[in-house]
Amino acid sequence: xxxxxPSTYPHIPKVGPPARSRLxxxxxxxxxxxxxxxxxxxxxxxxxxxxxxxxxxGEVRLQRITRTGQEVFFQxxxxxxxxxxxxxxxxxxxxxxxxxxxxxxxxxxxxxxxxIDTDAAIRWSWIDLLSAQSRGQRLRIxxxxxxxxxxxxxxxxxxxxxxxxxxxxxxRKDLAADLGVTPExxxxxxxxxxxxGTLSVRGRQLVWHA
Amino acid sequence: xxxxxPSTYPHIPKVGPPARSRLxxxxxxxxxxxxxxxxxxxxxxxxxxxxxxxxxxGEVRLQRITRTGQEVFFQxxxxxxxxxxxxxxxxxxxxxxxxxxxxxxxxxxxxxxxxIDTDAAIRWSWIDLLSAQSRGQRLRIxxxxxxxxxxxxxxxxxxxxxxxxxxxxxxRKDLAADLGVTPExxxxxxxxxxxxGTLSVRGRQLVWHA
DNA sequence: CGTACTTTTGAATCGCATCAAATCTGGTGG
DNA sequence: CCACCAGATTTGATGCGATTCAAAAGTACG
Numbered sequence: 001x002x003x004x005x006p007s008t009y010p011h012i013p014k015v016g017p018p019a020r021s022r023l024x025x026x027x028x029x030x031x032x033x034x035x036x037x038x039x040x041x042x043x044x045x046x047x048x049x050x051x052x053x054x055x056x057x058g059e060v061r062l063q064r065i066t067r068t069g070q071e072v073f074f075q076x077x078x079x080x081x082x083x084x085x086x087x088x089x090x091x092x093x094x095x096x097x098x099x100x101x102x103x104x105x106x107x108x109x110x111x112x113x114x115x116i117d118t119d120a121a122i123r124w125s126w127i128d129l130l131s132a133q134s135r136g137q138r139l140r141i142x143x144x145x146x147x148x149x150x151x152x153x154x155x156x157x158x159x160x161x162x163x164x165x166x167x168x169x170x171x172r173k174d175l176a177a178d179l180g181v182t183p184e185x186x187x188x189x190x191x192x193x194x195x196x197g198t199l200s201v202r203g204r205q206l207v208w209h210a
Numbered sequence: 211x212x213x214x215x216p217s218t219y220p221h222i223p224k225v226g227p228p229a230r231s232r233l234x235x236x237x238x239x240x241x242x243x244x245x246x247x248x249x250x251x252x253x254x255x256x257x258x259x260x261x262x263x264x265x266x267x268g269e270v271r272l273q274r275i276t277r278t279g280q281e282v283f284f285q286x287x288x289x290x291x292x293x294x295x296x297x298x299x300x301x302x303x304x305x306x307x308x309x310x311x312x313x314x315x316x317x318x319x320x321x322x323x324x325x326i327d328t329d330a331a332i333r334w335s336w337i338d339l340l341s342a343q344s345r346g347q348r349l350r351i352x353x354x355x356x357x358x359x360x361x362x363x364x365x366x367x368x369x370x371x372x373x374x375x376x377x378x379x380x381x382r383k384d385l386a387a388d389l390g391v392t393p394e395x396x397x398x399x400x401x402x403x404x405x406x407g408t409l410s411v412r413g414r415q416l417v418w419h420a
Numbered sequence: 421c422g423t424a425c426t427t428t429t430g431a432a433t434c435g436c437a438t439c440a441a442a443t444c445t446g447g448t449g450g
Numbered sequence: 451c452c453a454c455c456a457g458a459t460t461t462g463a464t465g466c467g468a469t470t471c472a473a474a475a476g477t478a479c480g
Contacts, residue, residue: 064352074352085341085348088334093345116337117330124298127326130340131295135303137347138295142274142284144354145390147437148467173426180355185468187428357469358435383458395436397460 020129022121026112027054031105042082042096042104049086051106055079058102059170062094076178078169084130087112144180149189152179153199157208168204230339232331236322237264241315252292252306252314259296261316265289268312269380272304286388288379294340297322354390359399362389363409367418378414 031054036042042053042060053060055077062074062083074094086092087109115122143155156179157166168175176186190206193199200207241264246252252263252270263270265287272284272293284304296302297319325332353365366389367376378385386396400416403409410417 075348085344087341088338089341093348116333120327123326123333127337127340128298130337130344131297131299134295134340134344134347137344137351138285138303140351141347141354144351171426182469183427184429184470188468191428381458392437393459394438394461398436401460 020125022119023115023125026115026119026122027105027107030111030115031107034102034104034106036098036102036104038098038100040098040102042098043092044095045093046091049083049089049092049109051108052084052087052112053082053096054105054107055082056103056105058098058104059100060102061097061099063097064094076170076174081129084133087126149179149181149185150193150198152181153186153189153193153206154208157199157206161206161208164208164210166206166208168206230335232329233335236325236329236332237315237317240321241317244312244314244316246308246312246314248308248310250308250312252308253302254305255303256301259293259299259302259319261318262294262297262322263292263306264315264317265292266313266315268308268314269310270312271307271309273307274304286380286384291339294336294343297336359389359391359395360403360408362391363396363399363403363416364418367409367416371416371418374418374420376416376418378416 034053036058043049045064057079060077060082062077064074076099082096083092083094112122112126116126117123139159143152143159146152146155157164160166172186172190173183176183179186181189190199190201194201198209200209244263246268253259255274266289268288270287270292272287274284286309292306293302293304322332322336326336327333349369353362353369356362356365367374370376382396382400383393386393389396391399400409400411404411408419410419
């Protein structure tokens with residue numbers, strides 16, 4: 001049982017995804033639709049970014065290869081822009097691989113760069129997007145710094161869930177990778193929390209009994 | 211001993227801090243210099259951001275308070291902008307506390323917002339800044355997902371260091387918090403790596419013998 | 421109806437947290 | 451200059467939680 005509950009600021013409103021109507025319009029006008037199968041590679045580390053990808057449905061994983069050749073899970077995307085930080089980079093910093101059949105939009109980097117310079121709404125959409133991503137990453141860092149799986153789980157439900165309820169996006173194995181633990185440990189932590197009455201698992205819903 | 215060395219992409223050039231000459235000029239013109247003593251609070255979570263702070267020297271910590279009232283280390287800044295992601299937020303998401311005598315510049319959010327709309331160079335400086343921060347946070351996430359302290363240390367040296375050599379910014383206790391481990395465990399890992407010949411510690415330099 | 425993958429459980433082991441105490445360090449005031 | 455203090459560093463002992471390896475049971479999908 002965690003002795004220290006996840007950190008929280010109840011008085012801070014949750015930040016939703018930034019409005020992006022103009023950005024959406026740009027996507028419709030300038031981007032080309034793509035379909036990719038599971039296993040296809042969107043881009044590899046080291047390549048020069050030519051397109052920004054927007055994931056409409058499916059799943060894409062950002063990953064890197066360790067020195068010993070092992071794939072290391074990096075981040076999972078189930079929708080939205082991928083590798084936003086690469087708009088002006090000289091090279092991608094990770095591989096992007098589809099893990100499910102995907103529908104994507106490929107927007108030329110040049111198109112977005114121009115739009116950012118000429119369209120104030122798109123400009124601020126982009127800045128808000130980057131800011132939101134940064135805040136999300138910070139929460140993830142905070143979560144990974146917690147010592148026990150239980151703490152990380154409750155932190156996840158509290159920061160990413162709605163009304164104390166978090167809906168799993170992928171498999172539990174994926175969740176384990178997200179939390180930086182092994183699947184076995186996660187399963188055990190879930191049953192332990194459930195039998196302690198702290199949590200209940202209903203299909204893909206994790207509900208926290210505060 | 212770590213069996214799996216930190217992930218690396220030798221062919222990807224390291225990304226330096228973005229050029230920000232116009233942004234610097236804006237700071238000089240529109241920002242007011244501040245001095246703060248150790249322990250002073252720059253802002254608290256929940257407050258509406260009015261100023262962006264640029265840390266010239268000293269040390270500022272971003273932290274949150276857990277439910278049980280404990281302070282939890284969040285991020286440490288030894289220079290540069292603080293809470294970049296709050297430019298258009300409705301509220302700060304953490305506290306900022308000085309941990310050393312600080313010299314800062316306070317730039318009104320409105321000034322930067324206007325500059326981003328009218329000055330293309332500043333606009334792109336800001337986007338590059340956010341992107342660089344996002345990349346840095348991603349590396350930190352990758353690091354915290356490693357299982358052992360040794361792996362995290364070598365990952366740190368590899369990704370943040372120069373030529374296999376990393377210079378400590380603060381105390382080792384701070385480094386331990388950065389790596390998400392206890393100081394005791396870090397000390398032991400350092401001596402273990404050193405006696406194994408993997409690492410050598412010279413003052414505030416950590417040198418990795420590959 | 422396989423086949424591949426996820427989920428689940430078990431047992432052994434390892435690494436880190438924890439608590440405690442001693443030593444070292446830089447900076448302070450006498 | 452020295453005594454002193456707060457904080458950082460270091461070492462020790464113990465226990466817990468997660469990893470690891472193994473294997474069985476469940477599940478989705480062609």
